[in-house]
Amino acid sequence: MTLTLYHYLIVAALLFCMGMYGIITSKNAVRVLMSMELALAGVSINFVAFSNYITPAALTGQIFTIFIMTVSAAEAGVGLAIIFNVYKNFKTVDMDKIDLMKW
């Protein structure tokens, strides 16, 4: 039995769905960021798998994955700085308690 593209796609889809579930059900803001990283990793696996199976010589998917990695690192840094400020002002990182501008 050989590995096909579908194997990788199913693993990536499961990882993305777990990330979505974590984003919805997490109260802690740091865990929301971690779940976001999981979802981005699932998308990256998709890109690398497509790049390997469809255009093995062009490497375009790997270029995209490196850009995803860059943007996710930047997002994690800025997001954590925002969480620090929220913690300084509210003394909590509970997503339900941060309701200053709730409608």
Next chain:
Amino acid sequence: MLKDMLKDKSFLVSLTIFVTAVLMVLLSLTLGSIGYGKDLAFYTLSTVILVSAFGVVTARNLVYSGFLLVLTFVMIGGLYALLNADFLAAAQVLINGGAVTIMMIFAIMLTNSKSDTANIPYSFEYKFVAFVLSGLGLFFVLFLRMTGINFVLAKPFIFTTPTAWSIKEPISVVTTGKLGEMFLGQYIVPFEIASIILLMALIGSIVLAMQDIHIKTSESTYGEEPIDMYESSKAQTFPINNTKES
């Protein structure tokens, strides 16, 4: 510490999975000569990825989920290596497995998340609805699309012809040099934009996280005594903090 760790079920599960993963990788190295090494490596890596990702999402103690995130990212690096992406595998382990998760663990410890109300989970009904919506529903849609099953109303659930990618076989390419050539040739503009984004994120996160510390610039250069950064930071703060305290 060890007693608490052994009480956490997700930690136990991940420890077991990790030990089995190491054994399976060793086994796949020995089985590689007869052609089953890649399959075994794939199934081992994906099992560890999925179980530890589930641990990241559900672990009660946030520090464990931070360390499980490291495990997930390292194993995803192994999956990249299986997909002939050697540079990406190394970059994944270094950047995501090393830097990003260390930042996450720093944030967990600095925000004192252990004694926070944010660790109390939602009710079972909320989690069930979220699971059905995001977990099952989204996966079902993605699975239908990727297997080529057509769910148009006129012709429900009919297997269409296999898509173009299912017939290609992957070939092994050494990617690092080629990626460098592409970054400095065809993709030079996105490459520069990505570096500007990184610089902006660096400066922006420093500015956001260090709002209290105000460095004296104009008057302190005239004084004879050395500048005390800590005292000056206590003396002068930004107006936004003053309004918050008053």
